Amino acid sequence: MLTTTMTGNAYDVALENFDTAADAMSLDNDVREMIKYPERILTVTVPVRMDDGHIHRFEGYRVQHSMVRGPAKGGIRFHPQVTLDEVKALATWMTWKCAVVNIPFGGAKGGITCDPKHMSQDELQRMTRRYTSAILPLIGPERDIPAPDVYTNSQTMAWIMDTYSMTKGYPIPGVVTGKPISLGGSLGRNEATGRGVFYTIQSACEHLHMQLAGATVVVQGFGNAGSITAQLLHEAGAKVIAVSDSTGCVYNKNGLDIPELIHMKALVGHVEGFPESEPITPSQLLALKCDILVPAALENTVHAENAAMLGAKIVAEAANGPLTPAADRILESKGVFVIPDILCNAGGVTVSYFEWVQDEQHLFWEAQDVYNRLERVMKTSFRDVLKIHQERKVPMRIAANILGIGRVAEAVQLRSIYP
Ligand code: GLU
Numbered sequence: 195m196l197t198t199t200m201t202g203n204a205y206d207v208a209l210e211n212f213d214t215a216a217d218a219m220s221l222d223n224d225v226r227e228m229i230k231y232p233e234r235i236l237t238v239t240v241p242v243r244m245d246d247g248h249i250h251r252f253e254g255y256r257v258q259h260s261m262v263r264g265p266a267k268g269g270i271r272f273h274p275q276v277t278l279d280e281v282k283a284l285a286t287w288m289t290w291k292c293a294v295v296n297i298p299f300g301g302a303k304g305g306i307t308c309d310p311k312h313m314s315q316d317e318l319q320r321m322t323r324r325y326t327s328a329i330l331p332l333i334g335p336e337r338d339i340p341a342p343d344v345y346t347n348s349q350t351m352a353w354i355m356d357t358y359s360m361t362k363g364y365p366i367p368g369v370v371t372g373k374p375i376s377l378g379g380s381l382g383r384n385e386a387t388g389r390g391v392f393y394t395i396q397s398a399c400e401h402l403h404m405q406l407a408g409a410t411v412v413v414q415g416f417g418n419a420g421s422i423t424a425q426l427l428h429e430a431g432a433k434v435i436a437v438s439d440s441t442g443c444v445y446n447k448n449g450l451d452i453p454e455l456i457h458m459k460a461l462v463g464h465v466e467g468f469p470e471s472e473p474i475t476p477s478q479l480l481a482l483k484c485d486i487l488v489p490a491a492l493e494n495t496v497h498a499e500n501a502a503m504l505g506a507k508i509v510a511e512a513a514n515g516p517l518t519p520a521a522d523r524i525l526e527s528k529g530v531f532v533i534p535d536i537l538c539n540a541g542g543v544t545v546s547y548f549e550w551v552q553d554e555q556h557l558f559w560e561a562q563d564v565y566n567r568l569e570r571v572m573k574t575s576f577r578d579v580l581k582i583h584q585e586r587k588v589p590m591r592i593a594a595n596i597l598g599i600g601r602v603a604e605a606v607q608l609r610s611i612y613p
Pocket of ligand 1: 267268269270339340341342343344371514539540542543544546
């Protein structure tokens with residue numbers, strides 16, 4: 195796989211970011227003990243009959259980090275690099291993310307260590323259903339609601355919804371979000387992460403007195419979040435000069451034709467070989483001089499060894515955890531403005547919340563209504579984080595954590611300890 199070197203453990207990063215913010219806000223030690231660690235961790239064996247007849251054992255996880263502010267919420271990832279520590283980190287970030295955008299959910303995440311690119315649809319379906327049945331005691335619309343993440347999509351959610359509903363004996367669409375529209379999904383959910391990233395970039399440009407039209411953009415990762423962010427920036431008149439996916443990077447200093455690139459990726463599955471572009475390496479891509487860099491792939495892609503060469507003025511974290519704490523410190527000293535993941539990519543879970551609300555009410559909204567509400571949530575949250583950043587003179591990531599952790603801390607103090 196073509197990526198920059200992965201270093202470090204995502205869960206160590208999540209804990210370090212928590213401590214930095216908790217120290218900055220002088221958080222009470224008892225409260226820290228109560229909210230820092232996952233509430234519940236489940237590891238499951240997922241045996242699957244493969245198409246050639248043999249049985250392969252996959253390992254799966256579901257981690258519920260917090261149910262302090264509401265049901266646990268978070269996606270399910272299918273990827274060869276999934277580990278329990280990665281899922282714990284992603285679940286932790288979901289807790290602070292839901293609190294930053296002030297939606298009434300806690301945080302969770304799930305994952306299966308597998309290589310979905312080399313599995314058939316039938317194998318994926320059998321694996322998803324068996325995994326669902328294994329985590330069934332934990333999930334439900336009132337307790338823990340999965341959603342798509344890396345290499346899972348609305349079809350995966352349809353299989354989970356069906357498995358859960360068949361077991362319970364009646365249809366329960368609210369058990370997952372990011373479902374197909376015909377099963378109770380929400381308009382605007384599929385593009386929600388990218389749209390949310392776009393709104394926070396608009397806010398950042400406004401704050402920094404930068405024009406988005408004509409701004410140069412580099413997008414690392416061209417899945418759901420990366421491609422939709424690129425599309426919306428392109429429509430707003432920005433010039434997307436380079437894009438990468440797990441197989442290669444393409445560059446055109448005059449700007450890539452993003453709708454055509456999305457079309458090609460859908461047809462052939464990769465961006466490499468795009469006409470009117472030249473191939474570059476992942477390190478060259480990160481070093482490109484540009485106004486906005488959008489890391490939209492996996493964790494730890496910008497770290498101590500490569501952060502100094504970054505050429506961007508704004509880094510908009512469409513991915514979860516793309517910058518290590520060491521990278522944060524280097525970018526801070528270079529004056530780079532970072533829109534942290536738990537704010538930047540919170541549009542996905544925000545529209546998941548809208549979807550869950552619509553399912554609960556059996557009443558569905560129009561797309562424009564979803565977009566307007568999402569824009570309001572993202573821009574209000576950006577302003578809330580910016581205010582802490584300016585008043586306390588802390589980096590944007592610490593400001594976002596102070597906001598999110600502060601809301602969870604307030605809730606846990608009000609609930610007090612059981613028994
Ligand atoms: N996987 C997305 C995230 O990391 C969305 C989670 C959700 O909608 O529950 O935020």
